[in-house]
Amino acid sequence: MTARIVFDLDGTLIDSVPDLQGIANALLREQGCAPITLAEARGFIGNGVKVFVQKMRRARDIPDSEQEPLHAAFMERYRGAVTLTRPYPGVVDALDALVARGHALGICTNKPLGPTHAVLDHLGLARYFDCIYGGDSLPVHKPDPAPLKAAFAALGGGPGLYVGDSEVDADTAVNADVPFLLFTEGYRKGPVAAMPHRLAFAEWTALPGLVADLPERSGA
Incomplete structure (x- = not known):
């Protein structure tokens, strides 16, 4: 699936x-x-x-x-603040695997759209994403669910998953009523147990397998 x-x-x-x-x-x-x-x-x-x-x-x-x-x-x-930014280890391989398996990928961030495009282009990551919503794409931003819902709508039909690292992301997923997968090594402020999430992962190499197993874990 x-x-x-x-x-x-x-x-x-x-x-x-x-x-x-x-x-x-x-x-x-x-x-x-x-x-x-x-x-x-x-x-x-x-x-x-x-x-x-x-x-x-x-x-x-x-x-x-x-x-x-x-x-x-x-x-x-x-917009020019890109030279010290790096993808987390394993991100590129995980995105390659997800695209190869036919998943549609998008971004929903509170980063303004201009700097978002600039850093994605600089890092060579833009090619993976079919839609990108920044913090200024709509009149509201996360944790309001509107940008996330717009991103899912732009990706077409099928089940949706949101992947993030913070309390803001977790709240956004709850507000949008979509499963949340938590990357534990990002910028969260509190403990993992305090954040609503379907699954958590610390290594990006684990994500494609988690996505593949999610229907079984959910009882689908």
Whole structure:
């Protein structure tokens, strides 16, 4: 049985924290503030650029009046922030296997669409995906289910699965009423047991087999 499989991006397919940290620290230097750590940057990811900038500001006591200028400055640098980002080990082989088995693949991320296309093109991953929805593709973004539902609709018929790494992704899957497969090595904030999910995996090499076995595990 083939499926429609939609993926989150940052923390799921790719580790983009070093590039996002680089943008943030360049902006913080201009503000005369101390840099953020990789761990801080990782904790700021998940709800889009505006929330990332908001959390960055609050971590360095930058006033609310700087939110819009810093957000605009972040977006100016975002499209080019690709050089330190890498796919997680095994991602390319897993995507190859899923496509070879006839699954239709898409992306639903809170990353803005321009930087999403830029990093996918840079890493040579764009060719795997039949649809891509970014955080600014619709008036709402995750955990609102609308972007995820739109991605599934664009992929046609058949069962749907959402693959992500964070609490935002898990909530989005619940809101869209689709099975959620959790990549445990991404940017989640809390324990795996606290997140609703159908299956969890730590190695991308395991994903094609999990997808193949899912109907049996579900009693289908």
